[in-house]
Amino acid sequence: MSTSTQIQLVSRPVGWPEPADFRAVQVELADLADGEVRVANEFISVDPYMRGRMIDTRSYIPPFALGETMGGGAVGRVVESRSADLPVGTLVLHQLGWRDVSTGPAAAFSRLPEPPAGSESSVYLGILGMTGLTAYVGLTVIAGVKPGDVVFISGAAGAVGTAAGQIARLLGASAVIGSAGGPQKVELLTSRYGYDAAIDYRAGSVRDQLRASAPKGIDVYFDNVGGDHLEAALDVFNDGGRAALCGAISAYNETKAQPGPRNMSNIITRGLTLQGFTLGNYLGYAKEFNEKMAQWFSAGEIVYDETVVDGIDHAVDAFLGMMRGENIGKMVVRIASAE
Amino acid sequence: MSTSTQIQLVSRPVGWPEPADFRAVQVELADLADGEVRVANEFISVDPYMRGRMIDTRSYIPPFALGETMGGGAVGRVVESRSADLPVGTLVLHQLGWRDVSTGPAAAFSRLPEPPAGSESSVYLGILGMTGLTAYVGLTVIAGVKPGDVVFISGAAGAVGTAAGQIARLLGASAVIGSAGGPQKVELLTSRYGYDAAIDYRAGSVRDQLRASAPKGIDVYFDNVGGDHLEAALDVFNDGGRAALCGAISAYNETKAQPGPRNMSNIITRGLTLQGFTLGNYLGYAKEFNEKMAQWFSAGEIVYDETVVDGIDHAVDAFLGMMRGENIGKMVVRIASAE
Known part of the structure; x- marks a missing residue:
């Protein structure tokens, strides 16, 4: 693992976004600073709200910056750590978006429990997230x-x-x-x-x-x-x-x-x-939700589906497919195991 | 006092109501039954919501019936009474609408205090109503x-x-x-x-x-x-x-x-x-409102205006003028003293 593939927004779409509004770049991975961790992502999320962030208008969150990597929810596992808080192997959630490898201070990552039996970690981007x-x-x-x-x-x-x-x-x-x-x-x-x-x-x-x-x-x-x-x-x-x-x-x-x-x-x-x-x-309701949903989930009261697109290089396809309604349940991008 | 002049809706307006959508009728006054009172109205109210009741569509209150007298708020004074609850001279509020004289069971009328010094009873159709x-x-x-x-x-x-x-x-x-x-x-x-x-x-x-x-x-x-x-x-x-x-x-x-x-x-x-x-x-808030407003009113914290149109025969003019925005403050129709 020496580089990260990242998907960046390069122009602000008018109407339907097109592949040319994005680019894939390879970024050299730098050595970790003290307190940082490196995460190999397992899944990244594509969501409707991201369309709003692609344009530059007043909204509840700032727009995505042109020429920078698309932000958004992702789950992955710590593969290298200089933080005692997040040892290698920890499953984490973060907002660093459309990339296969995420690096940053430990505070940018939230520890997750291992997914319930029968689920993959993508469940934390969807029904349990x-x-x-x-x-x-x-x-x-x-x-x-x-x-x-x-x-x-x-x-x-x-x-x-x-x-x-x-x-x-x-x-x-x-x-x-x-x-x-x-x-x-x-x-x-x-x-x-x-x-x-x-x-x-x-x-x-x-x-x-x-x-x-x-x-x-x-x-x-x-x-x-x-x-x-x-x-x-x-x-x-x-x-x-x-x-x-x-x-x-x-x-x-x-x-x-x-x-x-x-x-x-x-x-x-x-x-x-x-x-x-x-x-x-409304993030303050997460605790209440997590408790109730865990109960419903383990009681078999909740089913869910995911539409999985493979490969960071297909993140844009996944996003556009989701906008066209090609998904059933949560649309996620599965990241190939980083080597 | 042997007849009442009443304004009735005779056709459902499409677009702006016109005078021909209404008619004035003279109705003979019957003798009072036991428990009934007769009220000489002082003011009747014309309000924007009445436009909605002129058409026959699902709404929160039934539409005005064609060929019947327009309903709505009015204030007047009891001039004849066969109810001990409302002796002659009592100032009352009711919803019997566009007529100079209203007759009905005492329960259809609510007793009002005399208006504050400097105000007429119309104040109970507006700022205090x-x-x-x-x-x-x-x-x-x-x-x-x-x-x-x-x-x-x-x-x-x-x-x-x-x-x-x-x-x-x-x-x-x-x-x-x-x-x-x-x-x-x-x-x-x-x-x-x-x-x-x-x-x-x-x-x-x-x-x-x-x-x-x-x-x-x-x-x-x-x-x-x-x-x-x-x-x-x-x-x-x-x-x-x-x-x-x-x-x-x-x-x-x-x-x-x-x-x-x-x-x-x-x-x-x-x-x-x-x-x-x-x-x-939200009529349950009337008590709270009456107390606060009485306080504000007597402290001189509230001013109000009324646009007064004279005569039950001009009720339609008053209503249309209100719809055109010709009023400042509350638009009311003053009823000439009944003889």
């Missing part, structure tokens, strides 16, 4: 799901959506309805992820399908999509409904600002609450 | 205004807006910014209603003016207008901002559903909360 926590916070802290609620979740076959559907059920929802694109995903929502009903947004009007699936209306909407999905939810909401706005993937690659729902007045007449959130403000 | 309570609930329960917040209020020269600006200041807002149409109203916002800055939405971009008036951003938005005002607020919100959506008068007379804000994604990235409300769900 930020993705699961996002679903949990959105449903509990933001939308306040309570027993008996009818819950609608868009992007339901994605990383957050597959977690959210199951968590909503465990929180006592009386019915959980999901939307996804295409018959394969829609089938999985009910057969595997415990959704009571599923909508194929490509097959017709989201609103009409949602109305048919939720004849008594919905109480909670967990929004990963925005656009026509949010408009449909506003139409089908019961009085006092709550929406947790987590993502708007339908708009991320649009070059023009998209108009909002045409039925905003329902927010007033039905006394609805729409609350947006980004996980960074 | 539903209008003031709407402003109070929106700022406190819904938006959670706290000391130091920068607060933006649209429709600021209207009934709710003139109350809301002053209440926001009394709740400790560090700056209160209002919008209204035309230089006369805008001038009053700062000279009379305690707004720190005022925007004339007819004079240019709401967003640009709001940005200039709130260089540090806004924390709370009280929305009476919707449309470009809501979009402007979403652009100028600080992280964690809260919007109380009370009305959307910009859309009430549109024949086509209007698209929502083009910057809905700010709700996510800035962690904003938009909550709609209608007062009917």
